[in-house]
Amino acid sequence: xxxxxxxxxxxxxxxxxxxxxxxxxxxxxxxxxxxxxxxxxxxxxxxxxxxxxxxxxxxxxxxxxxxxxxxxxxxxxxxxxxxxxx
Amino acid sequence: xxxxxxxxxxxxxxxxxxxxxxxxxxxxxxxxxxxxxxxxxxxxxxxxxxxxxxxxxxxxxxxxxxxxxxxxxxxxxxxxxxxxxxxxxxxxxxxxxxxxxxxxxxxxxxxxxxxxxxxxxxxxxxxxxxxxxxxxxxxxxxxxxxxxxxxxxxxxxxxxxxxxxxxxxxxxxxxxxxxxxxxxxxxxxxxxxxxxxxxxxxxxxxxxxxxxxxxxxxxxxxxxxxxxx
Numbered sequence: 505x506x507x508x509x510x511x512x513x514x515x516x517x518x519x520x521x522x523x524x525x526x527x528x529x530x531x532x533x534x535x536x537x538x539x540x541x542x543x544x545x546x547x548x549x550x551x552x553x554x555x556x557x558x559x560x561x562x563x564x565x566x567x568x569x570x571x572x573x574x575x576x577x578x579x580x581x582x583x584x585x586x587x588x589x590x
Numbered sequence: 591x592x593x594x595x596x597x598x599x600x601x602x603x604x605x606x607x608x609x610x611x612x613x614x615x616x617x618x619x620x621x622x623x624x625x626x627x628x629x630x631x632x633x634x635x636x637x638x639x640x641x642x643x644x645x646x647x648x649x650x651x652x653x654x655x656x657x658x659x660x661x662x663x664x665x666x667x668x669x670x671x672x673x674x675x676x677x678x679x680x681x682x683x684x685x686x687x688x689x690x691x692x693x694x695x696x697x698x699x700x701x702x703x704x705x706x707x708x709x710x711x712x713x714x715x716x717x718x719x720x721x722x723x724x725x726x727x728x729x730x731x732x733x734x735x736x737x738x739x740x741x742x743x744x745x746x747x748x749x750x751x752x753x754x755x756x757x758x759x760x761x762x763x764x765x766x767x768x769x770x771x772x773x774x775x776x777x778x779x780x781x782x783x784x785x786x787x788x789x790x791x792x793x794x795x796x797x798x799x800x801x802x803x804x805x806x807x808x809x810x811x812x813x814x815x816x817x818x819x
Binding site for chain 2: 508509512513516519520523524526527528535538539542545546548549552553555556558560561563564565567568571572575576578579580582583586587588589
């Protein structure tokens with residue numbers, strides 16, 4: 505059975521805890537760990553969009569998150585290779 | 591003054607409105623506080639994501655088709671913005687480097703990616719994704735086709751895509767954007783031609799979003815300049 509409230513509040517919980525984890529979580533001095541932590545709030549967002557039945561928005565959000573992840577990892581690795589202070 | 595909620599809005603959406611707005615505000619606040627304390631640029635870029643998530647929840651809380659239509663451009667703009675800022679950071683770092691040092695790979699990977707599948711697969715994948723995107727049309731189709739183009743560029747550009755192609759792509763994106771605006775205008779000025787307006791808007795948007803990958807052209811140009819030196 506699909507309970508709307510359970511789905512929504514799980515999403516809210518994941519979103520808030522995940523964003524706190526991204527800000528002050530363990531090991532976030534490393535930019536790769538910080539960007540991996542952003543996946544937790546994005547799962548929360550997906551649950552919230554699912555609650556509101558925003559199917560197209562959910563699909564686009566998943567695609568956009570994957571591309572943003574690719575861009576960020578590429579930027580981080582390239583900056584580290586150039587010897588920048590990251 | 592209290593604005594009455596229309597009857598068509600389901601009571602579930604109404605009951606979730608206040609918690610959703612507060613969640614969005616809280617997440618946005620957490621993200622902005624973190625940005626205020628951060629010193630390094632790449633961390634600020636990652637934390638911008640969190641602020642964007644707060645924005646998404648606040649828009650989604652409206653719970654109608656309008657909210658869905660507003661989330662899609664928000665996502666695409668966020669994507670383009672992160673792409674542009676990461677390019678800026680990298681080019682600034684490149685300028686700091688000495689000109690005589692060896693060039694940095696476009697996509698740094700620890701292993702030598704000299705596989706045959708990278709020669710043959712990208713064209714096939716890109717064509718399939720672009721055709722499927724054209725079939726979907728609109729923002730989603732644009733995102734699918736854009737992913738196809740991006741995949742093609744990322745696997746091929748090191749072997750030399752002509753830079754003129756990419757400059758042309760970014761220019762076309764601007765022209766297509768005007769087509770989209772004209773399509774919107776037709777809806778209001780001449781409602782009888784709604785079908786024309788709809789198609790102009792849908793396919794203009796599809797091509798526009800797909801050509802957001804034309805931003806990659808900036809990378810290509812930079813890389814070519816470095817090779818000539």
